[in-house]
Amino acid sequence: MSTGTYAPKPGAAPVGRMIAAQTALETRMLLRNGEQLLLTVIIPSLLLVLFSTVDIVDTGAGKAVDFLAPGVLALAVMSTAFTGQAIATGFERRYGVLKRLGASPLPRWALMAAKTLSVLVTEVLQVVLLTAIALALGWSPHGSPLAVLALLVLGTAAFSGLGLLMAGTLKAEATLAAANLVFLLLLVGGGVMVPLEKFGAAGDVLAFLPISALSDGLRDVLQGGAGMPWGDALVLAVWAVLGLGAAARFFRWE
16 A cells, blocks of 8 residues: 655645745735724824924924934834734633633744734834835934934834733733823833923933834934934833833743
């Protein structure tokens, strides 16, 4: 009796292929979710257009869009890496999706890698769209693209760690409420739309928030033409280490 030939060959696919497939799935699910699309794309775009064309907030000397565009880019990173990821992962944990995926041939670390790559893909789309809108509004960016890229990566790592920490420790409903509340608070008090100088002495404390470090760092480079803002980069790096470390330690799959 001859041995049969099986097609496809039984067994798990290579890890790289599994990560790529899971990344594509995570990205499609995110882009198909109307609420997440509103949070990650529509709200930042509307804020950029509104505050750039209507004199609502005193953004200092120069064009308003030159101040606002870096802050909105930081907001886009936060909305995807923190708020969107926390809510989606929290409900996946509640409904047992993470538990089932954790029992599949896809390693748990590979699942988290796929989620991170999905966030990065979404952020690329956000940056392209927001940059096009800002340029149409008269934005004149300066500085090193490498410094901007480094800040965006550090900001993504920081917010991803905090988002996964929240999703892995709180109930889904609590994560939904807390993530949206944090988003609104940081939008108002994180230097995105309003300069931190407007908050007086409290601005010195708010400057250590990850959204403040990211928006100020991007503003130093893109508006001021500065080199790498090492102080802001250090703040983001500390948040990234603390957030990712805590998420790895306390994340519960069930």
